[in-house]
Amino acid sequence: MxxxxxxxxxxxxxxxxxxxxxxxxxxxxxxxxxxxxxxxxxxxxxxxxxxxxxxxxxxxxxxxxxxxxxxxxxxxxxxxxxxxxxxxxxxxxxxxxxxxxxxxxxxxxxxxxxxxxxxxxxxxxxxxxxxDTVHEGAVAGDWLVKTAAGKACNVVEIEGTVGSSPATNRKKGFADALAGHDNVKVIRSQTGDFVRAKGKEVMESFLKAENGGKAICAVYAHNDDMAVGAIQAIKDAGLKPGKDILVVSIDGVPDIFKAQMAGESNASVELxxxxxxxxxxxxxxxxxxxxxxxxxxxxESKLLLPDTAKAEYEKKKDLGY
CATH class of the missing domain: 3.40.50.2300 (Response regulator)
Incomplete structure (x- = not known):
């Protein structure tokens, strides 16, 4: 156990x-x-x-x-x-x-x-x-299913390093959470190697492939740094992250809480x-x-939302981020 x-x-x-x-x-x-x-x-x-x-x-x-x-x-x-x-x-x-x-x-x-x-x-x-990295992915997926509330939602997924256990497991947990909810589906998936710059590059390619992002409801990133990169790509495309495209990711780093306070990130699963x-x-x-x-x-893996972003940001700074 x-x-x-x-x-x-x-x-x-x-x-x-x-x-x-x-x-x-x-x-x-x-x-x-x-x-x-x-x-x-x-x-x-x-x-x-x-x-x-x-x-x-x-x-x-x-x-x-x-x-x-x-x-x-x-x-x-x-x-x-x-x-x-x-x-x-x-x-x-x-x-x-x-x-x-x-x-x-x-x-x-x-x-x-x-x-x-x-x-x-x-x-x-x-x-x-x-x-439990499978559980982390499931927490992110459960949040998105509940947020979609039965409406159609096309998701793009920015994966971690190929062959790493977090990437494999976070993908599995997310897919498990989406199973049986046909309204929410992953339409594109690509590795960003857990790196912010690559997360931005991958999101840029997703936006170009999906009519400038109009066909994308949400982005799920295997870590917050890639999510921050994706947020910048969304903004560069003239869209509003957190509104036009929902953003959910994993880690709970200070920059994602800054994004939440700015209304540009919707949820992060703490590691x-x-x-x-x-x-x-x-x-x-x-x-x-x-x-x-x-x-x-x-x-423990906790779902962190914008209502606690300011407090979480201050707490994480004290931990040496």
């Missing part, structure tokens, strides 16, 4: 871990981050570094720049350095078994952050901390950037007495 950890719980876990200083104060952890393709990703990095500093953990950070080969090199470097554990946000879901077997043979536990992997050997990682809090707590317990955490530690 998945264990839900709210952001407040994660903070509490970090406080508890701080009390168990003997379990963490001399720990060295390697962190292989995907890159900095979005505001959310930058926030995850910032919060992870902040958590490590509070706990006295020596965090070895590596930016993979969206390339799996760079992550594999980083993991092998961490193994060679003899770190106590490895945190990894995998850029794609497949191709990890060989390097993770090397970590296992070196008795270095691996914890996945935000994203999961496809493997026939789940013992290759201690736990994965993340949201907390603090995956490291539960990860450090699980690691400390495992190092102390061998306590194994659940194999998946689930964070």
């Amino acid at each position: 998945n264990t839900k950890l709210l952001l407040s719980t994660a903070v509490a876990s970090v406080a508890l871990l701080g009390a168990s200083a003997h379990a963490a104060d001399k720990m060295t952890v390697g962190f292989s981050q995907i890159g900095s393709e979005s505001g959310w990703r930058a926030a995850e990095t910032s919060v992870t570094k902040l958590d490590a500093k509070k706990l006295g953990v020596d965090l070895k950070f590596s930016d993979a720049q969206q390339k799996q080969e760079n992550q594999i090199k980083a993991v092998r470097s961490f193994i060679a350095q003899g770190v106590d554990a490895i945190f990894m946000a995998p850029v794609v879901a497949t191709g990890w078994d060989p390097v993770l077997k090397e970590a296992k043979e070196a008795n270095i536990p691996v914890i996945l952050l935000d994203r999961t992997i496809d493997t026939q050997d789940p013992s290759l990682y201690l736990t994965a901390v993340g949201s 907390t950037p603090d995956m490291a809090g539960p990860a450090f707590a699980a690691l400390a317990a495992f190092k102390k007495d061998g306590t194994k955490p659940p194999h998946f530690i689930q964070t």
Whole structure:
């Protein structure tokens, strides 16, 4: 069964871990981050570094720049350095078994952050901390179905990186939510690689293909940064985002709340950037007495609407976005 950890719980876990200083104060952890393709990703990095500093953990950070080969090199470097554990946000879901077997043979536990992997050997990682990304897509889809209220609604979808677990799962959850509601249908779908500039480019192509956007009711973006890019493309086309074309996305970054306050975004599904809090707590317990955490530690996904945008914007700034 998945264990839900709210952001407040994660903070509490970090406080508890701080009390168990003997379990963490001399720990060295390697962190292989995907890159900095979005505001959310930058926030995850910032919060992870902040958590490590509070706990006295020596965090070895590596930016993979969206390339799996760079992550594999980083993991092998961490193994060679003899770190106590490895945190990894995998850029794609497949191709990890060989390097993770090397970590296992070196008795270095691996914890996945935000994203999961496809493997026939789940013992290759201690736990994965993340949201239910299928559920995130379903929350976005449910909102759109309810908002359409039985009226015809053609949707364009800007997908995340091909082969990544969030892109695959957010697409599935959204499609599941639309199933049985024939009035709401996805008419075009293309990857924007979770990057704002590419989200804008993809939306521009959708607008050109669909009579300047007149045939488009809504855009669903797999992350907020691509949604912000899409908003700019809609505005450049002489249309009003949030009105002429509805905008729903996932992450809950400050810029999407700015867009909501301006009436240009309609809904965002929050993804907390603090995956490291539960990860450090699980690691400390495992190092102390061998306590194994659940194999998946689930964070909460909330639908955030314009009525709370100002408060959410201020809160996210405090988290280091």
